[in-house]
Amino acid sequence: MAKKVAVVVGSLRKGSFSRLVAKTCTEVSPASLSFEFIDIGKVSLYNQDLDTDSPPASWQELREAIRPCDAVLFVTPEYNRSMPGVLKNAIDIGSRPYGKSVWDTKPCAIVSVSPGAVGAFGANHHLRQPLVFLNMPAMQQPEAYIGNAGKMFDDSGKMTNDSTREFLTKFMAAYAIWVERHTPK
Numbered sequence: 001m002a003k004k005v006a007v008v009v010g011s012l013r014k015g016s017f018s019r020l021v022a023k024t025c026t027e028v029s030p031a032s033l034s035f036e037f038i039d040i041g042k043v044s045l046y047n048q049d050l051d052t053d054s055p056p057a058s059w060q061e062l063r064e065a066i067r068p069c070d071a072v073l074f075v076t077p078e079y080n081r082s083m084p085g086v087l088k089n090a091i092d093i094g095s096r097p098y099g100k101s102v103w104d105t106k107p108c109a110i111v112s113v114s115p116g117a118v119g120a121f122g123a124n125h126h127l128r129q130p131l132v133f134l135n136m137p138a139m140q141q142p143e144a145y146i147g148n149a150g151k152m153f154d155d156s157g158k159m160t161n162d163s164t165r166e167f168l169t170k171f172m173a174a175y176a177i178w179v180e181r182h183t184p185k
Ligand SMILES: Cc1cc2nc3c(=O)[nH]c(=O)nc-3n(C[C@H](O)[C@H](O)[C@H](O)COP(=O)(O)O)c2cc1C
Pocket: 011, 012, 013, 015, 016, 017, 018, 019, 076, 077, 078, 079, 080, 081, 082, 113, 114, 115, 116, 119, 120
């Protein structure tokens, strides 16, 4: 059976290039993976005072959406050389209550995306830091820094850049192997 991957996109923007890259990843992926896009836009801000036995419904929804997934694919833009706050908020909410993190042991990969040339390197590597603490095996190679993302899609959102599509195809093939290796048989 296909392994289920939670796709977590770090942008809420309607025309998000990150979301389009994420969509492309799902299109070029091996069939051994299936995907569920997780909506992190409705998740209210973390406040430890509210993290009780009856936390906000939006937190529970996020946790229950992630929990049954086998793996996670993070696709994120860069804000001020780091990950956007909405993404960090979702990560923090999924990580609590302490000892009950929904992220624990789930293999993951990161694709960072920017209209700029550097491909959101800063966001990609800042994101790796909490993933160490969260005990998520994060694929090291290939790395994915997708730059010039503003020029890669047609008006319908289809990726028109063949070399990037080819790169993402190889990336997703490696990720499928990574997921297989880091999930129970
Ligand atoms: C608050 C803010 C900070 C940004 N900082 C960066 C940055 O550090 N590096 C970068 O490459 N782009 C930066 N950008 C530009 C984003 O890459 C651009 O808005 C991109 O389209 C956002 O990703 P999305 O298309 O997936 O929404 C920033 C944008 C915003 C709104």
